Amino acid sequence: MKYELQPMLPAPSSTTGLLGWLKRNLFSNVKNSIATLLIGYFLITLLGPALQWAFIDSDWFGDSPAACTSGGACWAFITNRMDQFMYGFYPETGYWRINATLFLFAAAVTWMVIEKTPYKGYVAFFTLFIYPIIGFYLLYGGSFGLEVVDTHKWGGLSLTLVLAVIGIVAAMPFGILLALGRRSEMPIVKAFSVIYIEFWRGVPLITVLFMASVMLPLFVSEEITFDKLLRALIGIILFQSAYMAEVIRGGLQAIPKGQYEAADALGLTYWKSMLLIIMPQALKLMIPGIVNTFIALFKDTSLVLIIGLFDILAIVQSANSDTDWLGYSTEGYIFVAFVFWIFCFGMSRYSQNLEKRLKTGY
Amino acid sequence: MSLSDRPTSESSAIKSGSSRFWNDPDKRALMFQILLVLGLAAFLLSIINNTLSNLEQRGITTGFAFLDVEAGFGILQSLIPYTETDTYGRTFFVGLLNTVLVSVLGIIAATVLGFFLGVGRLSKNWLISKVCTVYIEIFRNIPLLLQIFFWYFTVLRTLPSPRQSLEFLGSFLNVRGLYLPQPVGGEGFNVVWVMFFAGLGATWLLKRWANKRQEVTGQDFPMLYAGLGLIFGLPLIAFFLMGMPMTVDHPVLTGFNFVGGITIIPEFMALWLALTIYTAAFIAEIVRGGILSVPHGQLEAATALGLPRSKTLRFIILPQALRVIIPPLTSQYLNLTKNSSLATAIGYPDLVSVFAGTTLNQTGQAIEVIFMTMAVYLTLSILTSIFMNWYNSRKALIER
Numbered sequence: 001m002k003y004e005l006q007p008m009l010p011a012p013s014s015t016t017g018l019l020g021w022l023k024r025n026l027f028s029n030v031k032n033s034i035a036t037l038l039i040g041y042f043l044i045t046l047l048g049p050a051l052q053w054a055f056i057d058s059d060w061f062g063d064s065p066a067a068c069t070s071g072g073a074c075w076a077f078i079t080n081r082m083d084q085f086m087y088g089f090y091p092e093t094g095y096w097r098i099n100a101t102l103f104l105f106a107a108a109v110t111w112m113v114i115e116k117t118p119y120k121g122y123v124a125f126f127t128l129f130i131y132p133i134i135g136f137y138l139l140y141g142g143s144f145g146l147e148v149v150d151t152h153k154w155g156g157l158s159l160t161l162v163l164a165v166i167g168i169v170a171a172m173p174f175g176i177l178l179a180l181g182r183r184s185e186m187p188i189v190k191a192f193s194v195i196y197i198e199f200w201r202g203v204p205l206i207t208v209l210f211m212a213s214v215m216l217p218l219f220v221s222e223e224i225t226f227d228k229l230l231r232a233l234i235g236i237i238l239f240q241s242a243y244m245a246e247v248i249r250g251g252l253q254a255i256p257k258g259q260y261e262a263a264d265a266l267g268l269t270y271w272k273s274m275l276l277i278i279m280p281q282a283l284k285l286m287i288p289g290i291v292n293t294f295i296a297l298f299k300d301t302s303l304v305l306i307i308g309l310f311d312i313l314a315i316v317q318s319a320n321s322d323t324d325w326l327g328y329s330t331e332g333y334i335f336v337a338f339v340f341w342i343f344c345f346g347m348s349r350y351s352q353n354l355e356k357r358l359k360t361g362y
Numbered sequence: 363m364s365l366s367d368r369p370t371s372e373s374s375a376i377k378s379g380s381s382r383f384w385n386d387p388d389k390r391a392l393m394f395q396i397l398l399v400l401g402l403a404a405f406l407l408s409i410i411n412n413t414l415s416n417l418e419q420r421g422i423t424t425g426f427a428f429l430d431v432e433a434g435f436g437i438l439q440s441l442i443p444y445t446e447t448d449t450y451g452r453t454f455f456v457g458l459l460n461t462v463l464v465s466v467l468g469i470i471a472a473t474v475l476g477f478f479l480g481v482g483r484l485s486k487n488w489l490i491s492k493v494c495t496v497y498i499e500i501f502r503n504i505p506l507l508l509q510i511f512f513w514y515f516t517v518l519r520t521l522p523s524p525r526q527s528l529e530f531l532g533s534f535l536n537v538r539g540l541y542l543p544q545p546v547g548g549e550g551f552n553v554v555w556v557m558f559f560a561g562l563g564a565t566w567l568l569k570r571w572a573n574k575r576q577e578v579t580g581q582d583f584p585m586l587y588a589g590l591g592l593i594f595g596l597p598l599i600a601f602f603l604m605g606m607p608m609t610v611d612h613p614v615l616t617g618f619n620f621v622g623g624i625t626i627i628p629e630f631m632a633l634w635l636a637l638t639i640y641t642a643a644f645i646a647e648i649v650r651g652g653i654l655s656v657p658h659g660q661l662e663a664a665t666a667l668g669l670p671r672s673k674t675l676r677f678i679i680l681p682q683a684l685r686v687i688i689p690p691l692t693s694q695y696l697n698l699t700k701n702s703s704l705a706t707a708i709g710y711p712d713l714v715s716v717f718a719g720t721t722l723n724q725t726g727q728a729i730e731v732i733f734m735t736m737a738v739y740l741t742l743s744i745l746t747s748i749f750m751n752w753y754n755s756r757k758a759l760i761e762r
Contacts, residue, residue, distance in 0.1 A: 025488035030614035032487045037491050188395040192402070203736045210718055211736075214728040218416045219409045298503040298717035306707055313508055320515070333512045337504045344503035 012073070018042055052333075067324055077328040077333045081319055085335070086312055088155020097146065098158045101138045105165065120206050125181060155310035157339060158231075163311065167236040168244075174237070175244025179238060180274065189350065191252040193245070200242035205300050208235045213307045232304050236297070243293050251286035252278065261310040291351035295344050300341075312336055363517065412727070420726070428725045429454070435720055437711045439627050450721050457716035458738060464630060464712065465699040468637040472698060473691075475638060476645025483650050488650065490683035494646065502643035507704050512631035514708045521628075524619050528730055534613055540626040548607035558598040563591040568592070582673075629710035639696045645691065652687035685757050689750050696746045698737060713738060 001128055010016075014023055024178030027033040057072025061079055068074035088096055108127045111117050140164070142148045154162065182192030200208070212235030216226055226234075288330070305314030316336050320329040417424060436446050441459040444452060482494035501509070519537065526542075527534040534541040547554070565588070572583035601608075648668030656679050664674040693743035706715035713735060722731040 021630070025486070028486065035487055036489050039493060043493070150532045186391045187394050192398065198743075198747075199740065201745060202740040204703040204739055205704065205731060206703045206714055207718060207736050207739065210714075210722075211732050214722070215732060218413045218728065221418070224418065244746050295503075299503075302505040302507045303505070303704070313505065313511070317511065330512075330516050333508060333516060336508055337512075340505055340508065341500065345499060348503065 063158070065268050065328075072326050073334075075331060077259070077319075077325050077331050083157060084319070085312060085315055086156050087158055088315060089147060089153040090155070090158070091153070094141075094147075094149055095136045097141075098148075101135045101163065102158065103298065105132065118203045128172075132166075132169070149228050156315050157312045159309065160298070160301050160311045160313075163233065163236060163304060164294065164298045166233055167240050167297050167301070168290070170233075171240035171244045174241035175248050176279075178241060178245035179248035179252060182245065185250060197231055197242045197245050200239050204238055205236075205303055207304060208239045209303060209307050212238075228307070228309060232307060232309055236301075240297055243296070244290070247286055247289035247293055248282070250289060251282035254285050255282050259315075288351040288355045288358070291347050291354070295351075298343060298347075299340065312339060333360065370752075382476065386712060399478040412654070415544055422726050422739050424727075424729065426730055428727050428730070431725070433721065433724075435724070439609070439630065454713070454717050454734065457711060457713035460710070460716070461702055461705075461712040461714075464633055464637070464693075464705070464710070466643060468634055468698050469643065469695050469703065471634070471638040472641040472645055472694075475642035477649055479642060480653070483646060484653060497644025498643045500643075501639055502647075504640075506636060506640045506701055507707060510632055511638040511707055512703055513635045518628040518632055520635035523635050524615060527620075532610075532612055534615075534620060537628070538619060539628050541620045542624040542626065543613065544611040544622070544624045546609050546611050548609060550607045553604055554597045554601050558593065558597040561594070561596040564596075565573075565592045594688055608665050627710075629705070629708050633705050633710045633712075637698055637701060640701075641694055643701055644694050644697075648687055648690045648694065649683075652683040652685075655686045656682045685725060688753055688757070692746055692753075694751050699742055704741075722729040 002334035011020075014020055018181050022234050023097070026036045027149065042177055053072045055072075057070045058075055059068045060075045062068065062202065065077075067076050081094070083092070090098060105127070108123055111123045112127070117123075137143050137146065139154070140149060141152070169236060175181060178193045178197055181189045182197065184190050184193070209232060212231045213228070215236065216231050220226075255285055259277055259281065261272070263277040266273075268276065302313040303309055304311050305317065310318070316332040320332050364642045365452065413425075413656075430449050431455050432447055433450050434446050435453075437444055437453065437456055439460060440456045441463060442456060444456050445561040479494045479497060482490050485491045485494070487518040521535060521537045522528065524534075524536045524538060529535075568583075568588060571583060572585055575581060575583065611622050613620040613625075660682065661674065661679055669678070702712055703714040705712035706719055709715060718731055718735045722728060725731070
């Protein structure tokens, strides 16, 4: 008798390959199979015509609705007005100024986002303190031989980005102070911070914007007049700093008590222990939270259309009622949705990755 | 103080320390807080001063007297009787009730949809989980205002006119809204309501008894069927016993519009749809996170005890998942309520649109109106956080 290891049989064909995958994931039992077939049927009947409308039967370029002859989506409505949707009513010769501002910001952010770049501290300093000045003179002008472009001409996607970026960057220092205040042992400081944070978090952004646009002019003496954009920004910053404070507080709470005690034991003062020990660790933990509030703010900037600023949604909304191009609001909304979605989805993916990467723990 | 005399003057350092009060943390804190209070007071004073002089210049009298003045504008939808001759004070309540209406209905629908989506995303069926994922990722990354606009201007505003209404099951859908048949209770219909509430009470009592019995004997009681039977069966029996005292008021096309039945205005539908669809995406993620937060060992232990799948879900997974789900869920409810203020963009007569919009523009009483509006939302958010704290303290894990 010979005992010999038989060659291994391959796994049953129904458990491997495409067939196995289908059986496991789509048709594992009767209930699942019915659900799969039903959903599959609905998807095909819905997606087919949608794709046909959006891509196959669509017209992409043209100067008037007459160019849209294929019966599907009329993307010419978008491509024809792309400049307006991006730059608002900014003078055409000044487009490069917006591009340069945004490019500079994108470059600085990319530098900080990529993991192994040197001099991150300097770049962060540049973004927080020097860049806003450069950005202001580039966009608004009035110096260095650039002509002044009034803010009521700003609009489109660039205005959305300006609102969101200024909102988040300017809210940052207030947020840090409020978060520290809320954790402070001084009763009045703590009470002030709690009331401030809970007040702004408790009211909808619209009422804040209403307040900024109606009540702010009443609060200051008559000689001072606020620009409409500036009023919206003040509202957004007041509002956003409360949310920022809560994110930062979360980061501060995540730092183990031992770190605070060690800093105290070394004899560091409050501000030194915060700046050198706590904040550098906490900030790392806060980045996902900050990105998430930024996404929320980015979506919320669309509300400024209610107080009469022309962000990307407002500009498309007004283009929809253009008598030459009536009936293309679907294309307009899909375009805006796509723009917002790309930004928000990208950022949320980034923050999820970051959360995974930071989860290494102590 | 030079370095050389430092060791010798230790006692004097202590003495001088008491004189240099800024080195004493307590006194420094006190100083700092006094400064903060003074700064805030100065800030507030200057604001109040400026506001008063500005108001005087514009000829606006402060105070809440305007609430008793006749409003003189109509409101599209009102849950309480309202005519143009009513006061501004009444517009506040009309708006408030409309806000509550859309928020409550939105919360119910978003919760149901969100739970299905959240559970669906965890489904073993690849197609279901992918469809849910795509839904969530699309709708939570698009601004709510845009979604409201889409439903309102693209979908509901392009519906046919009343004469070409879409009809289904006695309801009509057209550009002016949705017209539903309205059941009207006749004589003796009140008995049905009484039985309904009696059923609710009986279910509550039965549930208490069943829980107690289970704790003592371990025997399970078919609570779901008993409860459904009591809540819906009792009124149904009463309904038939009373001889079906109900008529249906059908909407009828007269002239250019429908008369009768329930009218749901398109502004409401657009806002409700957008709020539901948007918030459901967030609720789904909360539900998914809650279910995933239950350790896998719990499921295995339940299986080892021989519990069937449905009971595992009901007695093991859900109670533990709810502990994680409820706090963020309530904050989503609050978000939905706050987001309902976007109604003003499409003209649904909610609190912000009616009161902080039309009333403010007509009276010019910006401060009072904004103050009242904000107070409403603040109250809601404070109530929510009180509930959340109460729930947390009740449900917090008691570790042994």
